[in-house]
């Protein structure tokens with residue numbers, strides 16, 4: 515009975531976490547799934563459009579203005595995982611004489627992660643102003659499909675450079691706009707996407723290393739104490755040999771916090787790993803999330819099940835910015851930058 519209550523609590527918490535992550539990163543996870551199949555794609559397309567529309571009665575919701583809620587939540591979750599790791603896993607592993615380098619690796623990743631997290635939060639993503647508008651207009655070619663020439667932003671009244679977009683949350687136009695990330699409370703654009711990539715990479719790596727160390731500890735414990743050779747008496751009074759399910763129940767009841775934290779970081783590692791692969795794919799092919807999404811949505815608009823009447827003249831978007839892997843990555847890590855801008859302003 516105890517196990518059942520704990521297990522249900524555990525399951526409910528993990529599910530709540532998953533729902534929260536899906537809602538918060540709606541433009542990533544839902545769209546990631548949308549690649550799966552045509553039907554899923556159409557349904558999700560509708561959901562995404564619904565989620566991106568303004569809330570009823572224009573009531574501001576948590577996602578419609580800049581706020582620090584998710585930065586605090588991010589730090590609290592990270593703090594909880596590392597507290598549990600330090601408090602129990604680290605101590606037990608030291609007793610079992612695990613290598614200290616191995617145990618300190620999650621802390622090293624945490625330091626690097628927090629450094630790039632801060633950089634992503636505070637770096638100007640490439641905000642377009644009256645002063646730098648002209649410079650940005652010459653950075654990318656207009657493809658006349660997704661980014662036509664001579665278009666003005668209806669809010670800022672600035673000319674829209676190719677690949678830019680107005681962020682409705684921050685209320686500014688951003689050069690090479692990728693997306694607005696609530697977890698860093700900032701837009702991700704040309705000038706901070708490199709920091710965002712390293713932040714995401716180290717966050718995935720830190721979740722994965724905590725998961726690996728914790729799993730190794732539990733496996734080590736089971737092997738050392740020959741737990742799988744033990745027997746137990748079931749509800750009907752029969753003597754049974756320890757099976758996997760009972761072993762998991764036993765570990766859950768003996769180390770509830772470690773198993774709970776392990777479940778969380780394993781789910782997180784898979785979610786972040788999947789998203790990281792998606793972001794790396796975009797970087798390698800020189801696309802932004804905004805462009806990928808709009809290309810995807812253009813496909814949906816031509817489908818009679820999603821948009822009626824379907825667009826008669828299909829507009830084919832072609833990626834004209836990809837010039838090979840090396841050049842694409844160079845654009846992310848060495849973006850065209852402010853030294854030109856400063857010279858121009860002087």
Ligand SMILES: [Zn+2]
Nearest residue numbers: 667670680687
């Ligand atoms: Zn604008």
Ligand SMILES: [Zn+2]
Nearest residue numbers: 681684694701
């Ligand atoms: Zn923004």
